[in-house]
Amino acid sequence: MKIDLTDTTASKINNALVQGRRAIGTPAIGMVLTLVIVTDEEHAYDALKAANNASREHPSRKLVVIKRVSRSPRDRAQARLDAEVRVGTDAGAGETVVLRLYGDVIDHAQSVVLPLLLPDAPVVVWWPVNSPSDPAKDPLGALGQRRVTDTYTAEEPVAELSARAAHYAPGDTDLAWTRITPWRSMLAAALDQQPGIEITSAEVEGEPYNPSGELLAMWLGDRLGVPVTRSVSGGPGLTAVRMETKNGVITLDRPDGALATLSMRGQPDRAVALKRRDTAELLAEELRRLDPDDIYASSVKYGVDRLNVAPAAPKAEAEAPAEKSAPAKPAPSPAPAKKAAKK
Incomplete structure (x- = not known):
């Protein structure tokens, strides 16, 4: 059932909601949260479709805010x-x-949304595109206990990660981070099978300008405390993770975006499902927990600039011979030159 209201107010919208529920025979609300979707006209359809699919797991009141210029x-x-x-x-x-x-x-969207929030229910604010640089201080973002952005849709996704780290507040999260949940689970399970193993370095391979690759690399660097390299491939998405250990290489390789192969020394190769998930699945995962994600906070604050940095010691050893062999002969000192002139 659809009810169109032109030049309306929040009170009239609430009355229309009650009227609609009675018309379909469900006067009770029975929803667990309010999902505020801030988007533009171009992306509204796809965002609402994903939210409707996610609502089958999390029944919610969805408020789609479209600012028409x-x-x-x-x-x-x-x-x-x-x-x-x-x-x-x-x-x-x-x-x-x-x-x-x-x-x-348009400049007072929060005053329109506030009377429409479900009473005594958590609020999640989601920006499918064009998210603010500081979501927690945005007028609409301040209404939510959880704020969901997606750096993958930014013009410069990798640079956007630095802004997320600089303005992080408890409750912020990113769908680029949600995309790597299966990867993190599989890598953690692989390391659990070899307790006490010493990891020396790691490499994350994937599409360029894919913030999920950077976040996965930062998570590995933050958790393991080892140098991590971010390399580029043709995709789709993330394609491989390699962890160098003293017992060999642990590799999780996914060349086709659906099925991955986990390889480690002393064990047979295993095929694991790592299908690329759509937006509805990602959003549903984020709505399962509304508390702050401390692991995401620690990983995003690790810093993109710390990736692809070689260890300091090997670099110094490689440059030392070149520095010593640079001068062919030592230059004569001034003192012997003067004595030779007197003779």
Whole structure:
């Protein structure tokens, strides 16, 4: 069921939600959270489709905030709120309100969203694209206990990771981080099979400008305390992780984006499922836990600039012979030169 409201208010939207629930015969709310989706018109359809699929695991009220930029100065001076209320099968498991903001009300989106939040329920704010540099201080982000961004959609994804580290606040997370959960689980399980093994270095291979590769490399560097190299491949996504140990190389190789092979010395190669997941699966995973992710915080603060850095000792040893062999003969000292002149 859909109800269109033009030039409306938050109270009229709440009345339309009650009317819609009664019309389909479900007056009880029965939702566990409010999901605020901040996006533009271009990406609204895909974002809402993913949220509807995720809501089958997490029934929620979905508030889609679309800021419509007016073309003329007259239109920009006129504040207006249009809404589309969806309940029943059109809204997944829960209910949906699509909010289109015009004019000055764009700068006060939080005042529109606040009266529509479910009482006594957690709030998650998700930016599918164009996330703010500091989500916790954003007016809409301040309403949420959890703030979800996606650095993969940024123009410079790797540089965006530095901004995430600089402005991190408890409750921030990133779908680029969620994408590597199966990789982290599989690598941790591989190391558990060889307790006490000493790792000397690691390498993460994947597409260029893929922030998931950088996050996985930073996680390895932060957890293991070893130098990590980030190398480039043709993809899709992440393709391999190699960990050098004194007992050989542990390799997790996924060339096709679906099936990976885990190889380690002394054990037969094993095929493991590492399918690339869609946005709905990633969002559903993030909604399972609403407490701060301390492991993500530690990993993103590790720093992209610390990747691809060779150990200091080998570098010094390699340069030492070149420095010693540079001068062919020592230059004569000034004192012997003067004595020779007197003679």
